[in-house]
Amino acid sequence: MPDAHHSVVEALQPRDSQLRALLDNSSDILYQFNLQTRRFEYMSRSIEQILGYCPEDLLAMAPDEYLGLIHPDDLALLGLCSRLSRRTVTDKSRSE
Amino acid sequence: MLASVEENGNGQVEIRVRAKNGGYRYMSIRMRITRNDAGVPLYRYGNIRDTTERKLAEVEHAKLIQTIEQVTESIIITDLDGAIVYVNPAFGRINGYTRDEVMGSNPRILKSGNHPDSLYKEMWATLLRGETWSGDLINKRKDGTKYNKTTTISPIKDPNGRVINYVAVSRDVTHELSLRDQLNRSQKMESMGRLAGGVAHDFNNLLMVIQSFTELLQAQFPVEDRLRRYTGQVLAAVKRGSSLTGQMLAFSRKQVVSPVALDLNALVDESARMLKRLIGEDIDFRIVPGELLWTIRADPDHLFQILMNLSVNSRDAMPQGGTLTIATENVVVGQGGIGGHPLVPPGNYVKISVTDTGLGIGAENREKIFEPFFTTKEVGKGTGLGLATVYGIVEQSGGRVLVDSELGHGACFTIYWPASTQPLNTHGSSKADAMQNGSETVLVVEDENYLRDGICEFLRSLGYKVFSASSGPIALTIALDNPQIDLLLTDIVMPKMSGTELSHKLKGMLPDMKVIFMSGYTGEEFLRTYNQGSHTPLLQKPFGLGTLAQRVRDAFDK
Numbered sequence: 001m002p003d004a005h006h007s008v009v010e011a012l013q014p015r016d017s018q019l020r021a022l023l024d025n026s027s028d029i030l031y032q033f034n035l036q037t038r039r040f041e042y043m044s045r046s047i048e049q050i051l052g053y054c055p056e057d058l059l060a061m062a063p064d065e066y067l068g069l070i071h072p073d074d075l076a077l078l079g080l081c082s083r084l085s086r087r088t089v090t091d092k093s094r095s096e
Numbered sequence: 097m098l099a100s101v102e103e104n105g106n107g108q109v110e111i112r113v114r115a116k117n118g119g120y121r122y123m124s125i126r127m128r129i130t131r132n133d134a135g136v137p138l139y140r141y142g143n144i145r146d147t148t149e150r151k152l153a154e155v156e157h158a159k160l161i162q163t164i165e166q167v168t169e170s171i172i173i174t175d176l177d178g179a180i181v182y183v184n185p186a187f188g189r190i191n192g193y194t195r196d197e198v199m200g201s202n203p204r205i206l207k208s209g210n211h212p213d214s215l216y217k218e219m220w221a222t223l224l225r226g227e228t229w230s231g232d233l234i235n236k237r238k239d240g241t242k243y244n245k246t247t248t249i250s251p252i253k254d255p256n257g258r259v260i261n262y263v264a265v266s267r268d269v270t271h272e273l274s275l276r277d278q279l280n281r282s283q284k285m286e287s288m289g290r291l292a293g294g295v296a297h298d299f300n301n302l303l304m305v306i307q308s309f310t311e312l313l314q315a316q317f318p319v320e321d322r323l324r325r326y327t328g329q330v331l332a333a334v335k336r337g338s339s340l341t342g343q344m345l346a347f348s349r350k351q352v353v354s355p356v357a358l359d360l361n362a363l364v365d366e367s368a369r370m371l372k373r374l375i376g377e378d379i380d381f382r383i384v385p386g387e388l389l390w391t392i393r394a395d396p397d398h399l400f401q402i403l404m405n406l407s408v409n410s411r412d413a414m415p416q417g418g419t420l421t422i423a424t425e426n427v428v429v430g431q432g433g434i435g436g437h438p439l440v441p442p443g444n445y446v447k448i449s450v451t452d453t454g455l456g457i458g459a460e461n462r463e464k465i466f467e468p469f470f471t472t473k474e475v476g477k478g479t480g481l482g483l484a485t486v487y488g489i490v491e492q493s494g495g496r497v498l499v500d501s502e503l504g505h506g507a508c509f510t511i512y513w514p515a516s517t518q519p520l521n522t523h524g525s526s527k528a529d530a531m532q533n534g535s536e537t538v539l540v541v542e543d544e545n546y547l548r549d550g551i552c553e554f555l556r557s558l559g560y561k562v563f564s565a566s567s568g569p570i571a572l573t574i575a576l577d578n579p580q581i582d583l584l585l586t587d588i589v590m591p592k593m594s595g596t597e598l599s600h601k602l603k604g605m606l607p608d609m610k611v612i613f614m615s616g617y618t619g620e621e622f623l624r625t626y627n628q629g630s631h632t633p634l635l636q637k638p639f640g641l642g643t644l645a646q647r648v649r650d651a652f653d654k
Contacts, residue, residue: 029144035129035137050146052116071112071120077099078111081127085105089135 031058035086038063105129105137110147122151170245172264173252178202181261190245190268192238203264208242210234219249226251226259232269243270277463278439285466289488292468293348296341297589300616301544303341303638307334308550311641312557338638341616343481346398347468347488355393355493357518360424360446361385367400371407371422378417379410386425390515392446398489405482406450406509412473413454413507421451427512434512440496444515451508457501465499486511532649536582537561541571541598542614543590551585554641555648568593568601575602581609583651588615599632610651614639 023030024045032042039062043055058066070078101107106128112120126143164171170190173182180198188194191206198205211233222229228250234242245266252261314327364383372381403422410420427434427447434440457465464470466487471480486509490497494514501507538560542548545566552564563578565571569592575581584602588595599611616637633647 029123029142031142031144033140033142035140041139047144050115050144051113051121069114071114074111077109081099081101081105081107081109084101084103085127085129085140086137087103087105088137089104089131 040066101127104131105140110151121146121148123147168267170264170266170268172203172266174203174262174264176259176261178204178262190237190243190266191235197238206235208234208236210242223249223251223262226253233266243268244273245269281463282439285487288468289348291348292344292484296344296348297616299341300338300637301547303334303337304616305544305546305550307331307338307638308547308554308641310334312550312553315557334638340481341638343485344468345488345616346401346492347481347484354395356396357391357393357516358396358399359389360392360394360399360448360513361389363396363399364403364422364424364448367403371403374404375407375411375420379414380417380419382419382421384421384423386423386446388426389424390426390444390446391518392513393516393518394493394513395489402448402486402489402511403450405486409482410450410452410454410507413452413456418453418506421449423447423449423451425449426515429512434498440498440512445495445512446515448511448513449508451506453506456503456505457499457507458503462499462501466497532645533559534649534652535559535561536652537563537578537580538583538585538648539563539565539571539574539581539602541565541568541584541586541590541595543567543587551644554644555585558645558648560648567591568595568598571598572601575605579606581606583610583612583648585612585614585648588613612647612651 023042026044026046028044029047029050030042030044031040033039034041040058043058045055047053047055047058067075067078099107099109101109108124108126110122110124113123115121124145124147126145128141129137130139130141131137164184167184168186170187171182171184172180172187174180179200179202181200183193183195183198185195187198193205215231219229219231228248230246230248232244232246234244236242246269247264247266249262249264251259252263254260310327310330314324314331317324317327364385368381368383375381407420407422414420425447427445429440429442429445431442461470461472465483467480468484469480470484487497490511490513496512498510498512499507500510538555540548540552540555540562542551543566548564548566552562555562563571563574563581565574567590568586571584571586581602584599586595586598595613595615599613602609603611612633612635614635614637633651635644635647
């Protein structure tokens with residue numbers, strides 16, 4: 001099983017590194033955030049230039065840690081975004 | 097914070113995030129949510145952009161706008177053709193136009209017509225060279241009234257140095273200018289007063305010499321002698337001359353005043369008959385006395401002079417007849433003065449107004465009428481000292497005189513005389529009697545040689561024993577050798593030692609000695625103390641020998 005997994009990752013590698021290079025060279029910060037675990041799963045390199053943190057710092061942070069970086073006055077707005085994002089959206093609720 | 101987020105969580109927000117160095121930066125985040133087929137959210141993908149620079153510029157801009165909108169200076173921005181593209185609220189507060197009324201129009205709507213075209217040409221030439229123009233302008237408000245402003249107009253350039261707009265920043269200085277004018281005027285009057293006072297002083301001494309010797313000369317001739325008529329003419333001329341110097345002294349506020357507490361209404365009433373005769377039949381003369389008028393402290397002769405001078409002016413302004421009204425009234429002046437005249441200090445005043453329906457005074461003359469020797473009358477008709485005298489007397493008493501007049505609409509002179517809390521006195525005048533002889537010893541101190549000789553000669557002729565000194569120190573030496581001095585008759589203003597200082601020193605040696613001061617012009621210091629009530633008699637130069645004889649006698653007998 002580990003071998004199988006390993007081969008898949010190897011197979012993907014060339015495309016993946018190209019993609020990463022592309023993402024990491026963007027002047028914007030790009031990220032992927034898992035709404036179930038509430039953790040960052042990807043953070044582009046450009047965060048280092050803009051805010052000074054390594055992407056790995058952010059990936060390792062628990063929710064209370066990264067929320068601690070947000071200006072206290074803006075937490076309410078972020079909370080609203082979070083509630084909307086985490087809703088289960090069915091066709092029924094869409095039509096409401 | 098900027099935010100536009102849809103129900104499903106997609107959208108954009110702007111938040112502040114703390115950077116590793118501790119400072120917050122503005123981050124604009126675009127978010128997209130992915131969900132599985134059941135609609136359960138899985139991931140949020142985000143794109144974060146640093147908007148700190150833009151945000152700070154926005155804040156800076158808002159602050160700038162807020163400042164421009166709230167300053168008291170008017171700010172106009174025009175395009176290159178001069179069409180207005182922006183005005184701040186102060187613009188409208190100053191000239192009455194609303195923003196909408198002036199948008200797109202040219203600032204020339206504010207032109208008052210007071211400046212030549214060359215001024216505007218020069219202004220544009222400066223601006224077209226890309227330089228800043230500054231200057232004082234008279235502009236016109238929406239309601240047509242004019243105002244003074246100090247303006248700076250600058251070209252606004254883009255980063256390439258190209259002029260894209262003009263900005264004019266102006267401050268309304270109308271009030272400051274009027275205050276400055278009033279101050280300048282009062283300083284000018286002050287220096288003219290000093291000049292007039294100085295001239296009057298020297299002139300008085302000369303008049304005194306002429307008068308004394310003429311009187312001595314006259315005494316040599318028998319009563320029926322023809323030559324007595326000549327000396328009489330000289331004395332009459334001296335009298336007219338001394339009345340002139342008297343008026344100059346009044347204007348220079350260096351006059352010795354004998355103020356008493358008096359009822360102005362009573363004085364106006366007493367003067368009415370005389371004034372009526374003075375202004376003639378063609379003019380309707382009215383008195384409107386104020387009720388329960390406060391007492392004032394004033395020299396009744398001076399007040400009468402004021403009423404007379406103002407009435408004569410009014411009469412001359414009404415050659416075809418008219419109405420002359422003298423009114424009195426109590427007035428309380430608060431902080432900020434009297435309607436547009438901040439120079440009337442707060443306090444209780446009795447107001448005297450002399451109003452006529454005559455020719456009025458044009459604006460160009462209104463500023464000068466209180467200056468000595470300014471007259472609009474024909475040569476020989478007026479001395480130009482009438483209003484200057486009024487001004488001097490009123491100012492010396494701590495009051496103010498104001499004039500309100502338009503050409504063709506009559507004139508109103510208003511005097512604010514400080515009210516007094518003193519009880520009323522009755523006033524009367526004492527007349528000098530015939531020459532009175534004596535045998536006491538008099539020390540005469542006067543630095544004007546001719547005058548001193550005349551006085552000494554005269555006193556000797558009355559039988560007094562006389563010592564003569566040309567200065568204070570000489571007088572002191574004489575007193576040391578002759579301790580029998582009964583009276584010191586001394587000038588006040590002298591080099592080396594003043595008359596007051598001399599009298600003080602001599603009094604220490606001879607406590608029973610009497611003192612009489614003589615003066616034509618006195619310093620502020622002496623006047624202040626003297627006018628507050630000194631018991632030492634003062635002879636105002638030029639005085640007649642009869643008066644001198646009387647005062648010397650009085651000094652011993654009273």
